[in-house]
Amino acid sequence: xxxxxxxxxxxxxxxxxxxxxxxxxxxxxxxxxxxxxxxxxxxxxxxxxxxxxxxxxxxxxxxxxxxxxxxxxxxxxxxxxxxxxxxxxxxxxxxxxxxxxxxxxxxxxxxxxxxxxxxxxxxxxxxxxxxxxxxxxxxxxxxxxxxxxxxxxxxxxxxxxxxxxxxxxxxxxxxxxxxxxxxxxxxxxxxxxxxxxxxxxxxxxxxxxxxxxxxxxxxxxxxxxxxxxxxxxxxxxxxxxxxxxxxxxxxxxxxxxxxxxxxxxxxxxxxxxxxxxxxxxxxxxxxxxxxxxxxxxxxxxxxxxxxxxxxxxxxxxxxxxxxxxxxxxxxxxxxxxxxxxxxxxxxxxxxxxxxxxxxxxxxxxxxxxxxxxxxxxxxxxxxxx
Numbered sequence: 001x002x003x004x005x006x007x008x009x010x011x012x013x014x015x016x017x018x019x020x021x022x023x024x025x026x027x028x029x030x031x032x033x034x035x036x037x038x039x040x041x042x043x044x045x046x047x048x049x050x051x052x053x054x055x056x057x058x059x060x061x062x063x064x065x066x067x068x069x070x071x072x073x074x075x076x077x078x079x080x081x082x083x084x085x086x087x088x089x090x091x092x093x094x095x096x097x098x099x100x101x102x103x104x105x106x107x108x109x110x111x112x113x114x115x116x117x118x119x120x121x122x123x124x125x126x127x128x129x130x131x132x133x134x135x136x137x138x139x140x141x142x143x144x145x146x147x148x149x150x151x152x153x154x155x156x157x158x159x160x161x162x163x164x165x166x167x168x169x170x171x172x173x174x175x176x177x178x179x180x181x182x183x184x185x186x187x188x189x190x191x192x193x194x195x196x197x198x199x200x201x202x203x204x205x206x207x208x209x210x211x212x213x214x215x216x217x218x219x220x221x222x223x224x225x226x227x228x229x230x231x232x233x234x235x236x237x238x239x240x241x242x243x244x245x246x247x248x249x250x251x252x253x254x255x256x257x258x259x260x261x262x263x264x265x266x267x268x269x270x271x272x273x274x275x276x277x278x279x280x281x282x283x284x285x286x287x288x289x290x291x292x293x294x295x296x297x298x299x300x301x302x303x304x305x306x307x308x309x310x311x312x313x314x315x316x317x318x319x320x321x322x323x324x325x326x327x328x329x330x331x332x333x334x335x336x337x338x339x340x341x342x343x344x345x346x347x348x349x350x351x352x353x354x355x356x357x358x359x360x361x362x363x364x365x366x367x368x369x370x371x372x373x374x375x376x377x378x379x380x381x382x383x384x385x
Contacts, residue, residue, distance in 0.1 A: 064128025066338030076102025126378030193217030
């Protein structure tokens with residue numbers, strides 16, 4: 001069954017062939033969807049007949065947001081920790097233990113319901129592709145359970161046993177588990193492996209430990225991701241580039257050598273400004289990265305401790321206001337940039353043959369995503385037959 005969406009005031013395609021810009025904008029546009037795919041894109045006046053018709057009535061349509069970094073598989077909350085941080089407490093990663101305890105105590109059905117609720121919340125704000133990490137189980141049984149449940153709502157699952165070292169556990173013993181029996185149990189449910197490479201934190205992993213995690217994950221056939229350079233300058237960015245990781249996330253504290261490495265490599269720098277907003281930390285220098293030619297993505301890092309938001313429009317608004325990105329750069333980073341961070345070529349764009357992952361805005365232009373922060377402007381379109 002073919003469905004026509006016409007009367008689109010502004011259609012962002014992310015196809016530079018349309019108008020010579022990265023966003024590839026069409027005016028007074030139409031899209032035909034068939035069998036869950038984009039079958040045709042053009043002007044409303046040239047639109048072919050279809051079985052059903054939706055009038056966008058002058059609204060804008062953009063590619064569905066690609067949220068390439070989330071931690072949705074958890075129970076409990078850390079609202080008290082947030083309040084303490086707003087009163088001056090410093091974040092160092094230690095609060096993760098509280099989420100681990102709550103998550104371990106939650107039965108499968110509770111976690112499954114929470115995952116589905118959060119996934120629906122993302123779609124309601126325009127996100128059509130989402131990555132979900134483990135990392136709140138921190139033992140063989142719990143980490144594999146989180147990934148098994150996350151796999152029910154997304155194919156983009158990431159094993160993050162190397163999130164922090166659990167209290168009371170020997171570091172060397174834990175690392176052997178992450179790179180051994182825990183990895184073996186989790187790999188069937190994961191597409192990626194990630195490591196929190198942050199020598200500045202006593203809870204996270206240093207360079208040698210992070211290298212061991214990536215070596216083991218690569219040998220198991222998993223794609224590579226890195227949390228790097230969030231709390232202080234460190235080796236995470238250059239380690240990610242060395243291993244050709246798909247993405248290095250946070251990138252708050254960068255040296256000139258880090259930027260040069262990102263320029264020369266194929267690793268995407270994924271920025272997570274919701275974290276800086278929620279921790280009162282310095283924002284990453286997106287302008288420096290973009291001007292150097294680094295590919296930048298934006299993601300929510302939705303998690304209970306440091307960025308409890310699932311709103312990509314909010315992240316876009318933060319990126320424009322605080323990271324000094326243009327609205328066009330921020331939207332591209334939240335769609336095509338996120339797709340590159342997941343090494344997906346078929347999402348984050350609106351072209352014939354691509355999945356019909358679309359978000360409609362209750363506004364005439366994508367500019368309103370940054371212009372009207374805090375508003376529920378975006379929602380993913382139901383394009384199923």
